[in-house]
Amino acid sequence: MNRHEVEMHLAGDFHDMPVHELANREFPMSTAVLFVTTDAGIVPPGLVKVAKITDSVEDALMLCTSASFGAVFCDAASLANGGSGFRLGRQMRRNGISTPLFLMTNSLLSSVDGVAAASGATGFISRTATAVLDALKSVAMGVVPLTEQAARPVARIDQPLPEIDVVIENARILLKKYAGPVASMMIDDVLDDLYSRYPDGVPVSVFSEAVAAHVNSGKARSDFLRELLA
Numbered sequence: 001m002n003r004h005e006v007e008m009h010l011a012g013d014f015h016d017m018p019v020h021e022l023a024n025r026e027f028p029m030s031t032a033v034l035f036v037t038t039d040a041g042i043v044p045p046g047l048v049k050v051a052k053i054t055d056s057v058e059d060a061l062m063l064c065t066s067a068s069f070g071a072v073f074c075d076a077a078s079l080a081n082g083g084s085g086f087r088l089g090r091q092m093r094r095n096g097i098s099t100p101l102f103l104m105t106n107s108l109l110s111s112v113d114g115v116a117a118a119s120g121a122t123g124f125i126s127r128t129a130t131a132v133l134d135a136l137k138s139v140a141m142g143v144v145p146l147t148e149q150a151a152r153p154v155a156r157i158d159q160p161l162p163e164i165d166v167v168i169e170n171a172r173i174l175l176k177k178y179a180g181p182v183a184s185m186m187i188d189d190v191l192d193d194l195y196s197r198y199p200d201g202v203p204v205s206v207f208s209e210a211v212a213a214h215v216n217s218g219k220a221r222s223d224f225l226r227e228l229l230a
Contacts, residue, residue, distance in 0.1 A: 032067065033136070034099075036060045036074035036088060042104070044129035057083035057091065064097045071139050073132055076105040076124070077188055084188045086119040087172070090165065093120035102135050119191075167204050171211050171228055178215045178224050186214045204229075 035043050038055045052069075054060055057079060064072065072092075074085035085103040092101060103119070104127040125131040168187065175183035190210045194202045208228055215221040 031070040034060060034063055034069045034072045036072065036079065036085070037104070038075065038078060038080065042073075042127060042129075042132075044132055047132070055080040057081075057088045060088055061091055061095065061097075064092060064099060065095070069099050071100045071102065071136060073102050073104055073125075073135070075127075076103045077185055084184060085121065086188050086191060087184065089119035089121040090168075094165075100135075100139050102132075104131075164202055164204050164207060167207060167228065171208075174224065174228055175211060175214065178220055187211060190214075 033047060033051050035051055035053045036055065036057070037053065040053050043051050043053065052063060052067075054063065058081075060072065060074070063069075072088075074088050076085040078084070079088075085101075089101055089103070092099070100122040101120070102123055102125050103121045104125055106127050123135070125135050168191070172184050172187055175187065179186060190207065191202070194207060194210060198206065208225060211228075212221045212225050215224045
């Protein structure tokens with residue numbers, strides 16, 4: 001879906017929702033909810049009037065900066081321009097945006113809690129209307145368990161980032177030269193695996209070697225590592 005063709009819905013009032021859509025869930029927040037997805041059909045019918053939708057990480061960051069949202073629901077992967085929910089989480093926290101962020105995925109893996117925490121997301125949920133409404137209810141009740149990263153003071157964009165975050169962002173850009181437009185998804189796959197094995201933090205060397213494994217030839221792999229770690 002072309003990012004410019006994504007339909008943008010503005011908020012109304014949650015009291016407009018049909019009772020059967022809410023399924024006895026109370027969500028008194030009157031602020032809008034942001035969906036970052038390539039499939040607008042994921043938005044529960046009862047939330048259409050209070051939802052804004054985009055398929056771009058860049059647009060999502062701009063919207064979060066200029067408006068107030070009760071929560072953000074984002075596809076974990078396959079957004080416009082190679083973006084992903086993992087990247088959105090890191091960028092939101094870098095910019096001091098503390099809005100609850102739920103990453104949506106079709107299959108919940110055993111390592112998702114670690115991935116969510118490391119990405120700055122509030123949590124992972126299944127990509128269903130029921131899961132979205134349950135997450136909104138937990139936000140309204142104030143029982144959402146913030147991840148360790150989201151709970152601690154966030155790093156502003158004008159402050160130095162941890163070395164691993166710098167290397168991750170550089171790798172997203174550099175790997176495109178060697179692997180094409182799927183580079184961002186490759187890196188998210190690498191992070192998914194490494195976060196589960198290194199819950200206390202992924203070493204730069206381990207991440208770099210894991211990403212370099214996606215570069216085909218030996219010489220190109222060496223060139224990639226040299227440029228990445230320069």
